[in-house]
Amino acid sequence: MDIYRAMENRHSNYSIGGGSLMSDTEIENILKRVINSAPSAFNSQSSRTILLLGESHIAFWKIVMDTLRRKVPADKFQTTKMKIDSFAVGYGTVLYYEDMDIVKNMQEKFPSYSDNFPVWSQQSSGMLQFAVWIAFASEGFGASLQHYNPIIDEETAEKFDVPKNWKLIAQMPFGESTGTPKIAVHDPIEEHFFVKY
DSSP states (O other), X not given: OOHHHHHHTOOBOOOEESOOSSOHHHHHHHHHHHHHHOOOGGGOOOEEEEEEEHHHHHHHHHHHHHHHHHHSOGXXXXXXXXXXXXXXXXXXEEEEEEEHHHHHHHHHHOGGGGGGHHHHHXXXXXXXXXXXXHHHHHTTEEEOOBXXXXXXXXXXXXXXXXXXXXXXXXXXXXXXXXXXXXXXXXOOGGGTOOOOO
């Protein structure tokens, strides 16, 4: 699949199953290749990625479920439960972190750009997330991007031995696609793209 087709096929897919289209080692290798190719400001390489498979994947979504159960009113929780269950039945989850010690070190090393490094860190993470998503789509995986941080950060860090200086940015459940994703409706391109001579 060419790069443009892969980008066009990348959609939020909430219909995923627990089967995999390849071995765990092949999934790991995809992530390694993408991580090594993703750009970062000043080559800071602040992104950190954790792949959760098997019991770790299930345990993560249990943390999310239990956390939300304490926060969402009981009469509204069924909808929340259905959503979290739809992620938990997937094959795995990718956790995206940023190493804030690196961000701080870059701020100290290049004080003229100090205010920009937290922004650039987020941009680097976003590029990595998009690249992984495209890679998954090109291999036929369904995936979506979730943001249950920061309410799950502490328990997740404790469960998976995450260093305190890592900041959780996003979560990406993935698995075999079991349904057709809803295609987003885009505004006219003329509202987003301009050419000046």
